[in-house]
Amino acid sequence: MHTSIRPFTLAVPQADLDDLHVRLSRTRWAPALPGVGWERGTPVRYLQDLAAYWRDEFDWRAQERRLNELPQFTTTIDGQELHFFHVRSPEPDALPLLVSHGWPSTPVEFQRIVGPLTDPRAHGGDPADAFHLVMPTLPGFGLSPPVTTTGWGLPTTVAAYAELMRRLGYARYGTQGGDIGAGVAGMLAGVSPDAVIGVHMNGPTGYGALPEGLELSERDRERARLSAEFEATGSGYLALQSNQPSTIGVALHDSPVAQLAWMVEKYQAWTDPGKALPEDAVDRDQLLTTVSTTWFSGGGAGSAHFVYESMHSDIPWTAPGDDDASSGWQDAPSVPVGVAVFAADTSIRALVDSGNVVRWTEYDAGGHFPAMEVPELLVDDVRAFFAMLR
Numbered sequence: 001m002h003t004s005i006r007p008f009t010l011a012v013p014q015a016d017l018d019d020l021h022v023r024l025s026r027t028r029w030a031p032a033l034p035g036v037g038w039e040r041g042t043p044v045r046y047l048q049d050l051a052a053y054w055r056d057e058f059d060w061r062a063q064e065r066r067l068n069e070l071p072q073f074t075t076t077i078d079g080q081e082l083h084f085f086h087v088r089s090p091e092p093d094a095l096p097l098l099v100s101h102g103w104p105s106t107p108v109e110f111q112r113i114v115g116p117l118t119d120p121r122a123h124g125g126d127p128a129d130a131f132h133l134v135m136p137t138l139p140g141f142g143l144s145p146p147v148t149t150t151g152w153g154l155p156t157t158v159a160a161y162a163e164l165m166r167r168l169g170y171a172r173y174g175t176q177g178g179d180i181g182a183g184v185a186g187m188l189a190g191v192s193p194d195a196v197i198g199v200h201m202n203g204p205t206g207y208g209a210l211p212e213g214l215e216l217s218e219r220d221r222e223r224a225r226l227s228a229e230f231e232a233t234g235s236g237y238l239a240l241q242s243n244q245p246s247t248i249g250v251a252l253h254d255s256p257v258a259q260l261a262w263m264v265e266k267y268q269a270w271t272d273p274g275k276a277l278p279e280d281a282v283d284r285d286q287l288l289t290t291v292s293t294t295w296f297s298g299g300g301a302g303s304a305h306f307v308y309e310s311m312h313s314d315i316p317w318t319a320p321g322d323d324d325a326s327s328g329w330q331d332a333p334s335v336p337v338g339v340a341v342f343a344a345d346t347s348i349r350a351l352v353d354s355g356n357v358v359r360w361t362e363y364d365a366g367g368h369f370p371a372m373e374v375p376e377l378l379v380d381d382v383r384a385f386f387a388m389l390r
Helices: 014-025 044-056 062-070 107-118 152-169 182-192 218-233 238-242 245-253 257-268 284-297 300-309 375-388
Strands: 006-007 072-077 080-087 095-100 129-136 173-179 195-202 337-341 357-362
Touching: 014 257, 014 284, 044 072, 044 218, 044 257, 044 284, 062 107, 062 257, 072 152, 080 107, 080 152, 080 173, 095 107, 095 152, 095 182, 107 129, 107 284, 107 375, 129 152, 152 182, 152 300, 182 195, 182 300, 195 375, 218 245, 238 245, 238 300, 238 337, 245 300, 257 284, 257 300, 284 300, 337 375, 357 375
Parallel strands: 095 129, 095 173, 173 195, 195 337, 337 357
Antiparallel strands: 006 072, 072 080, 080 129
């Protein structure tokens, strides 16, 4: 069995970068209908401007150098090569923390929280709050080596991550994540009950129809309304990836503008509701770095298949605290859970907390990508939660 951990340097061939620029230049644009905004998806005129910036001004090589400043590695688990960042703290008593991204994202999302979490002393924090960070790339997503077999969904990935932490020598660690990453963070506690000391999540939303007679605050009623609206009008991407990933995968693998539109739509819909455009909520170059890593690796098709595998697994994709015996959480140990709910999230505590949530914090800023939108809030929340458990 190959258990070696190999250093990795990101180096996109120049031919691939040239090909991207040619494809962006040769885009056949759909006509822009008058008066149509984000309610129908990514607007054509907005996308044209962003694609032109991607082609003519965005400096991929500068972003590549920045990513290579963080130690990266690959290892093979169950026949699949996995990519991960592993940034050790200078503090000898730092707590290991596995941080998992979600969709549509990559570990690029975490660039702004790496320094404050690994070296709080250098960022005005308490060195007792330091972490060793392990930030894997979900199989099939941007930066990931190509997935070579079927079956790589959430349960398979969680088992692989548990093995990864064992290979790194971490017998006691915390987990953190949002979106798919929240599922990873929680399920690791079930797979490795003797290792995971606590789970921190941003905005888990694992609920469907509201139970009869549930009393909710005005804010939670608004969250329930937004959740229902999302199910009705904003979840087409999930239905397609959950059922026909090969179909959408062809478009995402062939057209960088299709990939850009597919991802940017969610950076507009899921970020801070007080921000009108994606670049108002997140740094435009960091966003395009995420899109670029997805494009260069074929992560559009790969992540679609990951969603399909996860949704068709014997262990459904649900949030911790769900009492459904088929949810896959019923065997999870009673580890402490911390939840950070940002402004765009629709999480309702009464539907998420089964008694193990020891910290629940709500913020008036941020959204689905807090490490990009409000990194200082996320860092403070992660520090405060794990300070209770060290």
